[in-house]
Amino acid sequence: MTPNEASGPVTPRFAGVDLLRGLSILSVVLLHLWLRMYFAGFQLDQHILPRLQYILFRNGGNGVTLFFAVSGFLITLTSLRRFGGLENMRPATFYRIRFARIAPLLLSLLAILSVLHLTHAAGFRVKGTTLPLALFSAFTFHLNWLEAIKMHSYLPANWDVLWSLSVEEMFYVFFPLVCLLAFRLPRGRWIFLTILTTFIILGPLARSVLPANDMWRDTSYLASMDGIALGCLTALLTNHLAKRPIRPALLIALNVIGAATILWIIIWPRYTWMRPFGRSGIAESTLALGACLIMFATVLRPRRGRPWTAPIRWYGRHSYEVYLTHEFLIVWGTMLYAKIHRGPLLLWFLAIPLLTAPLGWLTARYLSEPMNRRLRGAAPPGSTV
Template structure:
């Protein structure tokens, strides 16, 4: 029996996971961490969670389209992605360009304009610019993967899985330091690029989980394994795992990627679980709904929050996080309601041939 992944219009709990991911990222950029709580210094793992979610969601959408209509329209897929990702992204770059033109001599302006070509072309993950929008490295990573992955899925179908596994091995060769010498010689030392530290591993694992959940035999096995008690266990182990002290390179980072991929599968397979109901808490789900905007806007929001707090004589990372998160959510909510949502309506023209809504509509983080 196929797991219940193909007969729903909304997956309970996923917005909550997106919210946790983006809140962790905002925390990471606002707070240096708490000495006795290692997890408080590992907020960057929120991006890895975004990657795994995106890999699963988008691949599931493509597989559903092929099952329902016998083919995948790459044109429709890329138009839908462009309508979801590009409007707010390029609008923000344009607004920041206009803002910084007013103060071209500032350090923030100089760094931004130096990095702007990389941001605008989605290659910032390979140059790691020192810019207010350096966070776009994660969006570049996703767009590069989805420039390659959907055509491979169309041409190879299930035969693409061995290629994914080979790519996964290559990513782990980087993660475990085997290529450190070569990377340093090439002018890309491991510690200088976020993409080398996160790698494409969580996206690939999300893609593989999408195949697993939609395969009759593998899906049934996963459903037997990812029971309600197992979901509790996954939550507990993941919470302990993110408290790994010090460097997460190697097995700790890979372990986290595996855990969050299994956690996503557990949430999908156990929609009535208490954990899933908690993830559906309305404020949390709302943040998840606008998480793409929160991610894009949180660095400018934190900069604004820092200036407001400085005028008030407040120098507290906790206050910076709370005010920055509040401003990010407010700005993202306004953007989603008045700018993004009207444009998203155009996606209906690029759905399936009879314009029926697919069962899952992947919102990006990032991204997501």
């Protein structure tokens, strides 16, 4: 075992990657707030132009797509540097590190949600299935299947966000095993690349041809795995070129192209002239590719983040904590507004997302980070995953 294999700071923070993560989690928070207020009868139509409202509040799905690409990239790049190559993968170490990062907060969240369900707390009671089955699906990484295939509806707040964790955790389960098996075969590297390429090809098909229903179109394993696979391929290429000279102008150009690609997808809704593009399932892959271009350029040409992006990058560093806790504030904040109905609605749309920051910080400071250090045996303060 190398000195950094278990706990060393194998991957420093990259401002561009944290920025992508921050934009991803903020887009999810804003979408959930918009949906909760909308279904409660509070709309922003008189306050914000429709196109701006779409850009700000309707891109949560795109945010999840971005995060899948980031996750695949960081997990692969970190594994390459931690183990000295994917062929040297140690599954036990990989699983221990992933468990240390994910399990403490996830288990705490499920305990809290169980109590809220059993006490009949408004907005948190499980319907359409049983609490034991919901817990079992969360523990066995198939909550997305439970919602889309068995229930045909979403679980209550804070439960429904776990569909994306089911996808990611399934990736975490198989990633080290595939690495271990593929690289033991002749031409193992090509086998591994073929597997990733297959997922990239199947992603658009899973969103356009194969889905059993509209929910499964967005939340199935295959529909989400192309973004992760693109991130993995980008990390392999980044690591391969890390010590080779690349013209800064080329990296700047890739950064600009990646940012322009992301802006293109998030600005124009797919129900306009982009409808065929969206129906083909290629829009999500294109969005993930834009993120990959930015991550590739960011890692090979690391720069300090701009001061004005610092708050967004903070959200990126605490994206997991904010993701699992933000619905508490959204549900209770919407209920409070419906009850007292005081103050401009826009102020509530600003205050509630901002309050997710202190809640995320407290969760990280007093739960996630201490447990992560304890379970790993040491803590890499600058680690990205």
